Amino acid sequence: MADSEVLRAPHVLEYPYVRSVGPVIGAFLTGLRDGRILGAQSRDAQGKATVIVPPTEYDPVTSADVGALVEVGQSGVVTTWSWAPEPKKDQPLDRPFAWVLVRLDGATTAMLHVVDAGSLDAMSSGMRVTARWRPAAERVGRVQDIECFVPEAANP
Amino acid sequence: MSDPGTITDSGSSGEAPVTMLATPIRLDYQYTAGLSQSRFLQGIAQGKFIGQRCPACHKVYVPPRGSCPTDGVATTDPVELSNSGTVTTYCVVNVPFQGQSIEIPYICAQILLDGANIAFMGLIQELPATDVRMGMRVEAVWLPKDQWGLTMASVKYFRPNGEPDADYETFKEYL
Amino acid sequence: MSAAAGRATVRPVAVVSAAQTKSVRREDHRNEVEMLMPVVTDVFANIGVTKADMGFVCSGSTDYLVGAPFSFVMALDAVGVWPPMRESHVEMDGAWALYEAWTLLQEGEIDTALVYSFGRSSPSQLDRILALQLDPYYMAPMWPDPVALAALQAQALIDTGKATEKDFAAVAARSRRDALRNPNAQVAKDQSPDDLLRDDYVVAPLRRHALPPITDGVVAVVLAAEDRARDLCERPAWITGIDHRIEAHALGARDLAQSPSTRLAAQGAGVFDASGDAPGAVHVDVAELHAPFAPQELILREALGLADSVAVNPSGGALAANALMVAGLLRIVEAASRIMDGSARSAIAHATSGPCLQQNLVCALAAEPSGPARKGA
Amino acid sequence: MAERCAVIGVGQTKHASKREDVSIAGLVREAAGRALEDAGLDWADIDAVVIGKAPDMFEGVMMPELYLASALGAVGKPMLRVHTAGSVGGSTAIVAAHLVASGRHERVLTVAFEKQSDSDAMWALSVPQPFSAPLLAGAGGFFAPIIRAYMRRSGAPDHIGILVAVKDRLQALKNPYAHLHIEDISFDMVKDSIMLWDPIRYLETCPSSDGAAAMVLASERVAESSTSSRPPAWIHGMAMRSEPTMFAGRDQVNPQAGLDCAADVYHQAGITEPRRQIDVAEVYVPFSWFEPMWLENLGFAEKGDGWKLTESGATALDGGDIPWNCSGGVLSSNPIGASGMLRFLEAAMQVRGQAGEHQVENVRTALGHAYGGGSQFFAMWVLSTDKP
Structure with a gap:
């Protein structure tokens, strides 16, 4: 049989998953909807106090239950970044943007999000960025309620 | 920025707390x-x-x-x-489910085509669901020739072909 | 924590046969079973055995590449497990299937095992299915692609001052050049690092050459223990140690410029027993490292303490062929093959899984079951 | 050659059709935390984690063990993920036990779960592929013809399936973790429930559940010094067998892989008369008729006689000599990926005397059984109060 006779067809795997989130993630998402960013108090392997943002239900390293939730800053430091010149389907922005790990003021860990910086040249590790929120009416309790981060100087 | 502090109220806006997250997923493949x-x-x-x-x-x-x-x-x-075969075993489907296109109740049978050594699942029509039997002889009913295609849907269903039932001994090893 | 082995003695087990497809960009005239069957046939024929000689069968694959649940079930038809066999499957790279089989061989009840994995990356949207490996609440909903995440890791490495984009290009240039001598490689070219640095960024700081190709492929190996290995193979590739470790999933809770789980796995595999764990202290003839992105090779070299003299990825590595779920087991196969063909006496193979090297397996191989000579022992 | 291995801790979730109070991590943590607590251990004590579940499409998370590493205390440790279709919960426990039996580790946490309510199990199990035959019958349509074949072969009367469905639901009332608690379950209620796939009635099928199961497996040294309030359940035999899914002449009613797997596990455990030597069994029965079929496949009854054992009441917790599925079984709780592990775990609970209201008296030896797909993958273990 010639290769051309082998049958091929498109196949779609699609489902509208709806997930229950439990108390910790639920509180974080509720906070986002209300315009606040929450972290979870925890302790690292050496017993030093930490704040996990976004809050996982269990400490990322020690696996202990996390403690109380606390509000952290809406600005922070980029710990590392990458520049996406061609955004892909369903990604947070539809123009070139930076993926970042951003450590918010008051947090110990960094969260994955994006920075709308205009150009690669505007990005550097250690730069300060601040959250740009979607309008309150559009926020539903998901990470994209923060539309993106922007360089702090550009949004004082 | 407000002062960091312990959060005691989970829904300060007065709205209900978020408990569910919708994450629709669509993936495209070339099969x-x-x-x-x-x-x-x-x-x-x-x-x-x-x-x-x-x-x-x-x-x-x-x-x-x-x-x-x-x-x-x-x-x-x-x-x-062959276009004919034997019903080795069957069930009567009496439940609606997603993607179903046939009116219930109907018969789904394992059909062992003459000359084959393995049965496959086929629809039996043109007889009441209560009349199907293990060993029943059936034949494939095809769509009109101009509707044949690269799909098993070219076979409309199977129906009794009028031959006497096959003896249990002849197909029992295919159960 | 006592994650170390509870028992000191390790039963000698070796790779005695290996087979693979030629890695290609798109294999679209055969299904998984049809791809796997000739490879399983070859891996047995190489050493004159049949499936009836196998004490165990273990495979690794993922349903998301196929787009259907239970895809490993039909793949089993390529082996023909009749009469019934002891058989298992991990939803992981085949390197972990090999680990499961090796563990079972340690008990001494069976002497042989077939391990295989299959991965056709071409039919799916890899960028999207790999996003589904991420935390489903915080990360996956933003659909970050694997290149974007590897680029975060690359930038973290650059920020330490230990590497530059030119170093990434040098890894890619060497891998592609070495691949010219690997008939199964998919990407093989002779280009200078300076030529490669003219590539565009896919996601900065990663340019095209720092990315793996999209690959369809399958691989199979036979493991055998002790005398059975010596009977089946002139130069068995003895597994002197194997271990694997996982790190936290939250990227922002990790130091992406390092691979502590690789280091722990290497300790568990006895890599540092012979030479100590000082930087550059580990002398083996060959290291096959599963680094789908060029900067990851640099991170892994450091974690493993490899000496500069070690030939890293002479096969071309994952930059020359990277069938998902296969590429890790393929590293073990390539390392073992250098020992089986007599060109190496000692080797390290590594496999990774998850975003930014989250989970890592290290397998130490040698021409003698006792491993390489111990310095000062 | 192999090292001794024992179960020293068990934990499971409350199973329900939708566990909307927890995330995926919260679900597995509930079971794993209880297993650790039962074993008297902390996360840091665990050497390795082995997790299993059925297809990733149920939750839409590819290789979820990556995301679950922190929830399960696996960071810095080895973590394996097993997937062997419906038998996976059993296979996962066996892979974990081999990590101890091989001398590799001393304390292994094994976990299995399914959070089906994130999607829809029926969807995930039947994603249509191009060129495949149209979906004719739905999930039960695969099993109903096999049951009909069993009835024809054995001459079993029509009501046997109803007896099993009632018995397992009555037993579930004594298990606080069970998903289905049908207080007024009766023969007539099952008999009058809708015939879905003739001969399978609605109440003769398993539910679809969210749930998780976990166990701590330990070496002899650790088991003997365990601070758990319960004794260890020692593994006397464990086995897995697979056969092809479809082949010419395949016996799906009494599959060879099941016969071989049972023969292997009995040989290891020194069992020659299962009905006499095994005190209690937890067996994977997703449709009621699989009880008589597996009674024969597992050697508790002669070929063709399994239904007679069921009919006699021998398999009931109340008065039977070989109680099957005292927990209510898969017919009462079915978090698919965890269902097999629940069978293994419930066997351990019986041996350790911790099954509460559904405890059988004086259990010395118990069988745990899981199977998957179209009856082609099998996993079994035999546990005992006595050290082997």
Whole structure:
């Protein structure tokens, strides 16, 4: 049989998953909807106090239950970044943007999000960025309620 | 920025706390049927059931899936099978489910085509659901020729072919 | 924590046969079973055995590449497990299937095992299915692609001052050049690092050459223990140690410029027993490292303490062929093959899984079951 | 050659059709935390984690063990993910036990779960592929013809399936973790429930559940010094067997892989008369008729006689000599990926005397059984109060 006779067809795997989130993630998402960013108090392997943002239900390293939730800053430091010149389907922005790990003021860990910086040249590790929120009416309790981060100087 | 502090109220806006998250997922694939399935469906498009014989155990598989599942070798030798076969076992479907296109109740049967060594699932029509029997002889009813295509849907269903029932001993090893 | 082995003695087990497809960008005229069958046939024929000689069968694959649940079930038809066999499957790279089989062989009840994995990356949207490996609440909903995440890791490495984009290009240039001598490689070219640095960024700081190709492929190996290995193979590739470790999933809770789980796995595999764990202290003839992105090779070299003299990825590595779920087991196969063909006496193979090297397996191989000579022991 | 291995801790979730109070991590943590607590251990004590579940499409998370590493205390440790279709919960426990039996580790946490309510199990199990035959019958349509074949072969009367469905639901009332608690379950209620796939009635099928199961497996040294309030359940035999899914002449009613797996596990455990030597069994029965079929496949009854054992009441917790599925079984709780592990775990609970209201008295030896797909994958273990 010639290769051309082998049958091929498109196949779609699609489902509208709806997930229950439990108390910790639920509180974080509720906070986002209300315009606040929450972290979870925890302790690292050496017993030093930490704040996990976004809050996982269990400490990322020690696996202990996390403690109380606390509000952290809406600005922070980029710990590392990458520049996406061609955004892909369903990604947070539809123009070139930076993926970042951003450590918010008051947090110990960094969260994955994006920075709308205009150009690669505007990005550097250690730069300060601040959250740009979607309008309150559009926020539903998901990470994209923060539309993106922007360089702090550009949004004082 | 407000002062960091312990959060005690989970829904300060007065709205209910968020408990669910919608994350729709869509993935697109380009599916390849592979050689054996393609050959089988090309036979269907010509109104024929074409199985494949294992060169090691000589069993005939239909629809063929590329390998003999017991010997792990390619089944390459094509075998044209009869349009008739025997109902080895069956169930009566009486439940609606997603993707179903037939009015319930109806009969789903394992059909062993004459010349094949494995049964496959087929729809039985043209008789009341209560009248189906193990051993019943059936034949394939095809769509009009101009509607044959590269799909098992070219076969509308199976129906009794009027022959006397097969003896249980002749098909019991296929249960 | 006592994650170390509870028992000191390790039963000698070796790779005695290996087979693979030629890695290609798109294999679209055969299904998984049809791809796997000739490879399983070869891996047995190489050493004159049949499936009936196998005490165990274990495979690794993922349903998301196929887009259907239970995809490993039909793949089993390529082996023909009749009469019934002891058989298992991990939803992981085949390197972990090999680990499961090795563990079972340690008990001494069976002497042989077949391990295989299959991965056709071409039919799916890899960028999207790999996003589904991420935390489903915080990360996956933003659909970050694997290149974007590897680029975060690359930038973290650059920020330490230990590497530059030119170093990434040098890894890619060497891998592609070495691949010219690997008939199964998919991407093989002779280009200078300076030529490669003219590539565009896919996601900065990663340019095209720092990315793996999209690959369809399958691989199979036979493991055998002790005398059975010596009977089946002139130069068995003895597994002197194997271990694997996982790190936290939250990227922002990790130091992406390092691979502590690789280091722990290497300790568990006895890599540092012979030479100590000082930087550059580990002398083996060959290291096959599963680094799908060029900067990851640099991170892994450091974690493993490899000496500069070690030939890293002579096969071309994952930059020359990277069938998902296969590429890790393929590293073990390539490392073992250098020992089986007599060109190496000692080797390290590594496999990774998850975003930014989250989970890592290290397998130490040698021409003698006792491993390489111990310095000062 | 192999090292001794024992279960020293068990934990499971409350199973329900939708566990909307927890995330995926929260679900597995609930079971794993209880297993650790039962074993008297902390996360840091665990050497390795082995997790299993059925297809990733149920939750839409590819290789979820990556995301679950922190929830399960696996960071810095080895973590394996097993997937062997419906038998996976059993296979996962066996893979974990081999990590101890091989001398590799001393304390292994094994976990299995399914959070089906994130999607829809029926969807995930039947994603149509191009060129495949149209979906004719739905999930039960695969099993109903096999049951009909069993009835024809054995001459079993129509009501046997109803007896099993009632018995397992009555037993579930004594298990606080069970998903289905049908207080007024009766023969007539099952008999009058809708015939879905003749001969399978609605109440003769398993539910679809969210749930998780976990166990701590330990070496002899650790088991003997365990601070758990319960004794260890020692593994006397464990086995897995697979056969092809479809082949010419395949016996799906009494599959060879099941016969071989049972023969292997009995040989290891020194069992020659299962009905006499095994005190209690937890067996994977997703449709009621699989009880008589597996009674024969597992050697508790002669071929063709399994239904007679069921009919006699021998398999009931109340008065039977060989109680099956005292927990209510898969017919009462079915978090698919965890269902097999629940069978293994419930066997351990019986041996350790911690099954509460559904405890059988004086259990010395118990069988745990899981199977998957179209009856082609099998996993079994035999546990005992006595050290082997």
